[in-house]
Amino acid sequence: MFEKLKEKLGLAPKKEETAIDNLEKGVISGTDLSTKDADDIVGNLKISLLEADVSLPTADKISTDLLQKIKEKRVKLKGDRSSVLREAVKTTILDIASLPQPNILEFAQKKSPYVIMLIGMNGTGKTTSAAKLSEIFKNNGFYVVMAAADTFRAGAIEQIALHGDKLGIRVVKHQAGGDPAAVSFDAIKHASKFRKSVVIIDTAGRMQTNKNLLEEMKKIKRISNPDLILLTVDALSGVDALNQAKLFDESVGVDGYIVTKIDxxxxxxxxxxxxxxxxxxxxxxxxxxxxxxxxPFSLDWYLDKLLA
Ligand SMILES: Nc1nc2c(ncn2[C@@H]2O[C@H](COP(=O)(O)OP(=O)(O)OP(=O)(O)O)[C@@H](O)[C@H]2O)c(=O)[nH]1
Ligand SMILES: [Mg+2]
Incomplete structure (x- = not known):
């Protein structure tokens, strides 16, 4: 997935001139980069960010901060230009996007059962991520229970039950069409019998317009009181990712994300x-x-891929 953004940022080898080629040329010719040149270069970079699905406010912030850094570092750019520029892009993005990285395996050591609720739009990867997370917790010595709380979509209960069979993980399920909050409640009750346990609640996919399903999601939250609510976001959803994040945060509250399909x-x-x-x-x-x-996500990892 990184090739396109890398190319857009001018960091991948490419025949046509990139913003970074232009920047380097200004330095190679020995002339100081004029304010206009720097503005042009960063302006191009901003368009490239937008084309790579970065939102306008974020692209604006990155561009403004980068411009500032380029101006500050002009003298140093006469040395190893590419690496200085890469570093400038990297530190700009780190400044804007770094956050403390929670370790849920540690959180789960402190509370049992530790309850994780997965929410998200249809097809974004909730059920698959529930299975993958279960595997991680199981491998770390936890007793894991998956709650088949998508009682809405045909075949959803069978799908998660199949994952459970393959992984050797207990799936608590009711009938199709049953109350998903009751399923979650039963899963938590079952997990409470074990000393170091985790419950992963798989919920039904929701479209923005489906009020009933949004209400149902709130009920699952009320009944199961999750320690962590994770929104699955499909990396392919591009600029809509932010809309999804806002919608789900407003309706039920989101603690963090799993970004799926980055492959x-x-x-x-x-x-x-x-x-x-x-x-x-x-x-x-x-x-x-x-x-x-x-x-586990790490911004350094993401930027290394992006700027490699
Ligand atoms: N390539 C790739 N495919 C993924 C990834 N995560 C999920 N998928 C696939 O995406 C499809 C949908 O995944 P599900 O886990 O069923 O998505 P869901 O959000 O539970 O879907 P609904 O229950 O219908 O809302 C499946 O074919 C998964 O195998 C990923 O990280 N990479
Ligand atoms: Mg599902």
């Missing part, structure tokens, strides 16, 4: 937008369809 051909900008505009952490990223394809 697909996404542009990657939604990650920066989510971090800089909602100031909520991305806990994990989904990198494929296998159970082990969920890795």
């Amino acid at each position: 697909a051909d996404a542009k990657g900008g939604s990650i920066l937008t989510l971090l800089s505009e909602t100031k909520k952490p991305i806990l994990y990223v989904g990198t494929g369809q296998g159970y082990s394809d969920l890795i």
Whole structure:
């Protein structure tokens, strides 16, 4: 997914001139970079960020801060130009998007059962992420229970039950069409019998317009009182990622994100937008369809890929 944004940022080898080529040329020719040159270069970079699905306010902030840094570092740019420039882009984004990175394995050590509720739009990867998270907790010595609280979509209960069978993880389920809050309640009750346990609640996918499902989600929250509510966001959703984050945060409250499908051909900008505009952490990223394809997010890792 990183190639496109990298290319847009002018950091991938490319035939045509990039913003960074232009910047380097200004320095190589020995002339100081004029204010207009720097403005042009950063202006191009801003367009590139927008094309890579970064939101306007975030692209604005990155551009303004980067311009400032380029001006400050003009003399040093005469040395190792590319690395100085990369560093400037990196520190600009770090300043804007760094957040403390919560470690949920540590949180779960302190409370049992530790309850995680997964919410999100249809098809964003809730059920798959529930299975992947279960595997992580199981491998760390927790007794894990998945609550099949998507009683709405046909086949959803069977889908999560199948994951449970494959992983050897207990799935608490009721009938299709049943009350998802009651399923969650039963899963928590079951997990309470174990000393070090985690409950992962898989909920039904919601469209922005579906008021009933939004109400149902609030009820699950009320009854199960989750320790952590994670929103799954499909990396391919681009600029809509922010709308989804706002909608779910307003309706039920979101503690952080799992950004899924970053192995697909996404542009990657939604990650920066989510971090800089909602100031909520991305806990994990989904990198494929296998159970082990969920890795803890780190901004350094993301930027290393982006700026490699
Ligand atoms: N490539 C890739 N595919 C993923 C990833 N996460 C989920 N998927 C796939 O996306 C599809 C939808 O995933 P689900 O987990 O069923 O999504 P959901 O949010 O539970 O969907 P609904 O319950 O219908 O709302 C499945 O085919 C998953 O295998 C990921 O990180 N990478
Ligand atoms: Mg699902």
